Amino acid sequence: MSILIGIGTSNKKDPFAAASEAANFALHQIHHKEITLALLFSTIHFADKRLLEGITYNLGRVPVLGCTGANLITSKGITNYGVGLMLFSCPGKLRLGCAASHNIHLQNARDAGKEFADLALHNLGGTQRDLALIFPDGLIENGSEFLRGIKEAFGLSFPIFGGSSADNLRFHRTFQYFNGQLLSQSIVGAVFAGDNLFGIGLRHGWKPLGRPHLITEAKGNVIKKIEDKPAVSIYEEYFGKTLAEIKKDLIRISIYYPLGIYVAGEAEYLLRNALRIDDDGGLVCQGDAAQGSDARLMMGTKDWALEAATEAAKEARAGLEGKTIKGALIFESISRHKLLGRLTERELLRIKEVLGNIPIIGIGTFGEQAPLKALERHGETYFHNETIAILAIGEPHGSA
Amino acid sequence: MDPLNQVRDPMLLESIINFAGMIGLVGMILLSIVLVFKMERLRTLNAELAKLRRAFEELDEQAKLIVRTDLELHRAQEELDKKVAGLVTLQKLTRLLTTTLDEEEIFHKLDERNICELGYDRALGFTRDGQGSFLVRIAIGYAPAEAQALAGEFTGQPMIVDKVLGKSNVFASSDSDRTAQEIPRLLKALGLSSFVCAPIPQKDGAIGALVLGYESPYTHLTDSDKDLVYVLAAQIGQALENAKLFEEQWRAQQDLENKIQQRTRELTAALQEIKAISKRKSDFISAVSHELRTPLTSIKGYASIVAAGKLGELPPAAKERIEKINKHSDNLSSLINNLLDIARIESGREVLKFEAVNLKALADNLADMLAPPMKDKGIEFSIQIPPEVPLVRADRNQIDRVFINIVGNAIKFTPPGGRITVAARLQDPQTVEIKVSDTGIGIAPNDLEKIFEEFYRVDNEVNQSAKGTGLGLTLVKYIVEAHHGKLSVSSQVGHGSHFIFTLPKA
Numbered sequence: 001m002s003i004l005i006g007i008g009t010s011n012k013k014d015p016f017a018a019a020s021e022a023a024n025f026a027l028h029q030i031h032h033k034e035i036t037l038a039l040l041f042s043t044i045h046f047a048d049k050r051l052l053e054g055i056t057y058n059l060g061r062v063p064v065l066g067c068t069g070a071n072l073i074t075s076k077g078i079t080n081y082g083v084g085l086m087l088f089s090c091p092g093k094l095r096l097g098c099a100a101s102h103n104i105h106l107q108n109a110r111d112a113g114k115e116f117a118d119l120a121l122h123n124l125g126g127t128q129r130d131l132a133l134i135f136p137d138g139l140i141e142n143g144s145e146f147l148r149g150i151k152e153a154f155g156l157s158f159p160i161f162g163g164s165s166a167d168n169l170r171f172h173r174t175f176q177y178f179n180g181q182l183l184s185q186s187i188v189g190a191v192f193a194g195d196n197l198f199g200i201g202l203r204h205g206w207k208p209l210g211r212p213h214l215i216t217e218a219k220g221n222v223i224k225k226i227e228d229k230p231a232v233s234i235y236e237e238y239f240g241k242t243l244a245e246i247k248k249d250l251i252r253i254s255i256y257y258p259l260g261i262y263v264a265g266e267a268e269y270l271l272r273n274a275l276r277i278d279d280d281g282g283l284v285c286q287g288d289a290a291q292g293s294d295a296r297l298m299m300g301t302k303d304w305a306l307e308a309a310t311e312a313a314k315e316a317r318a319g320l321e322g323k324t325i326k327g328a329l330i331f332e333s334i335s336r337h338k339l340l341g342r343l344t345e346r347e348l349l350r351i352k353e354v355l356g357n358i359p360i361i362g363i364g365t366f367g368e369q370a371p372l373k374a375l376e377r378h379g380e381t382y383f384h385n386e387t388i389a390i391l392a393i394g395e396p397h398g399s400a
Numbered sequence: 401m402d403p404l405n406q407v408r409d410p411m412l413l414e415s416i417i418n419f420a421g422m423i424g425l426v427g428m429i430l431l432s433i434v435l436v437f438k439m440e441r442l443r444t445l446n447a448e449l450a451k452l453r454r455a456f457e458e459l460d461e462q463a464k465l466i467v468r469t470d471l472e473l474h475r476a477q478e479e480l481d482k483k484v485a486g487l488v489t490l491q492k493l494t495r496l497l498t499t500t501l502d503e504e505e506i507f508h509k510l511d512e513r514n515i516c517e518l519g520y521d522r523a524l525g526f527t528r529d530g531q532g533s534f535l536v537r538i539a540i541g542y543a544p545a546e547a548q549a550l551a552g553e554f555t556g557q558p559m560i561v562d563k564v565l566g567k568s569n570v571f572a573s574s575d576s577d578r579t580a581q582e583i584p585r586l587l588k589a590l591g592l593s594s595f596v597c598a599p600i601p602q603k604d605g606a607i608g609a610l611v612l613g614y615e616s617p618y619t620h621l622t623d624s625d626k627d628l629v630y631v632l633a634a635q636i637g638q639a640l641e642n643a644k645l646f647e648e649q650w651r652a653q654q655d656l657e658n659k660i661q662q663r664t665r666e667l668t669a670a671l672q673e674i675k676a677i678s679k680r681k682s683d684f685i686s687a688v689s690h691e692l693r694t695p696l697t698s699i700k701g702y703a704s705i706v707a708a709g710k711l712g713e714l715p716p717a718a719k720e721r722i723e724k725i726n727k728h729s730d731n732l733s734s735l736i737n738n739l740l741d742i743a744r745i746e747s748g749r750e751v752l753k754f755e756a757v758n759l760k761a762l763a764d765n766l767a768d769m770l771a772p773p774m775k776d777k778g779i780e781f782s783i784q785i786p787p788e789v790p791l792v793r794a795d796r797n798q799i800d801r802v803f804i805n806i807v808g809n810a811i812k813f814t815p816p817g818g819r820i821t822v823a824a825r826l827q828d829p830q831t832v833e834i835k836v837s838d839t840g841i842g843i844a845p846n847d848l849e850k851i852f853e854e855f856y857r858v859d860n861e862v863n864q865s866a867k868g869t870g871l872g873l874t875l876v877k878y879i880v881e882a883h884h885g886k887l888s889v890s891s892q893v894g895h896g897s898h899f900i901f902t903l904p905k906a
Binding site for chain 1: 405412441456460463464466467468470471475476477481485511512513516517519521593615616617619
């Protein structure tokens, strides 16, 4: 049987009604066939137990994974208010092991990642595995650390794809959906085994500006010193602002001008958003930045961002190696939407131009997870900022 | 020769030393030259490096300039995007609000989705109720009880009461006046990082306020936020005003309709009563007329026998009295017959025998019938009924009576030498209009309304001398109405009258 993918959306105020409406739309598109997986995304307004009750009521007890996003992306458009559901029906073609690791803020992030991955592998059973899909809490300070734990279980070169949950840029609380549970401060996801049905594309389009700056001291996700000066000085110097001014406007500045870490062999720099400034002037980033590497101030334009979306879509399509594209997931940094402003919808059009008119679902994220392509990196998955990550789902021609 | 001895030769030794010195010197010179060249190269390279470093630094400085400008551009772009998105949503909301005439519905339109589309996270709206306290109308992001407490908190702020509700100005949490103490506390209570509060205006001033706010500390308020919330609140005010006007108008209309219905009921009841009275009257007249006609017939019969001398020749005086009895009996009989006809037509007991009637023929017949009295008075009688006037659908006998009554009256009230005209025309495709005009004495305006009433007789010289029942025109009216026609009269005293009635086309 062919893979069936359906999507449903709703902006009904009542979460239960919204879930019901989205579920019925999606069910109709998969001709009410057996559901292998349900991916549920919503804006923060719908993060309510009743949303999941609505899903269970309409779909029964099926595997449900998902999270809240800063906005909701579907083939129909991008909205700041709504619920989106993608249903997969592919019995016999795809096996999955779902898992959730709770309260990750209370434990070592690496251990939490490892715990999640072990559980997912256990639930999958068997030895074959193709890809892991993860939705971690976007408010975890170091997104690289739990990823390290996951990689410990899956192996360095195992492809991991995901998006960090987000809220309405309040950075207050985000939610994850796992079967009937409404979770927070958790990581949910699944590991898949099947006929290599996935193609990944990753781009951001930001370009370096000014001279390289050597990171002279760093620890995990904290860049302490750049050229032996407190790391924040890079922003102070470039923007001609005082420390107090930078502190006040850091998120905004960091969204438009992230730091880029040079990665040998990669087409683009690895981007890092600064979340806050330590007392000693160190920049606390969302992901790791290695000591001894060069950091650049990065700059983006709408055109570059749109071009990056096209490139990411092409890369995802190429990853399918000629298979028929059945659907796609998009996890895209909300920073890009800030940069694109009213052209955000145009980005979706660019993606559809490449992938075709297929079911698409995704969210605006607080971080993205996807493997790097460079040979030197051996396909290792990294934590990204300000990036668009596209997962194309396909199946060989003539599958039935 | 021993080489050692040769070296020991001072001359040779000196030569060797000199040669070595020469070589050394040349070497030194060459080395110095190379060194000088190397130094020069190094200096050049250093200069190049310094130049490159300077260019690099300059480029970096330019990069700084670029990012600073770019940051400002982003700020402007964000502001512009926000304005455009806000205006688009505002336009949509305005359309929604202006098409809503229910007060509750107006506030329901501002739901979470719309507020979110405007770019805000939470909203609070409240209006004054009749007792002067504030009623929460919009609560997005707040539970009802929480919203009510927050509305109290807002309206308890003298600064907001003064600025927003008093002076109808818009207020933003970022406004830097004497808000240092109050605003952070309010922001905390609202769970917001910033907010804009705008008055909901009406003719007599602000009736409440609309608060829209951002949860994210990274979204900064700008002037466009103030403009947007101000316009939205104004739209709400306008919509409420419209709803109020509509409500008032609706109520007035309802009152009017109620009054009309009440009046209609009263009139219907009165009409029923009149009909009942009229029926009783008709029944009474009918009964009385029947009772009168039987003895009258006997009186007339006996009077005729006596007058004919069948009971013996009468003395002239008795004969004269008997003839008077006979004449008055005829008048009384005519009166009773008219009353009976009216009663029959009014009660619907008279069944009309409709047929196609030729008005011209009818008028000609009438002319023959009434020729003698007209001839006596020298009245000119004219019939103006063109051939194209169609036949009418009427009861021939009844319409005859109509003509006889109207033309008879005309003869009666037209002085000698006058003129009477009977004309007809097609009024509309279904109706024929008949007009009887005379050059008689005319009817006074206050009599015009009454001449169709039963037993009404115009007080004039002719009536004073001529006999009449006062029932002729009443009968005419009933007959015309029984034909679904209309009867009217126009007249000018001294210049004659026009009686117009309509009949349906056959």
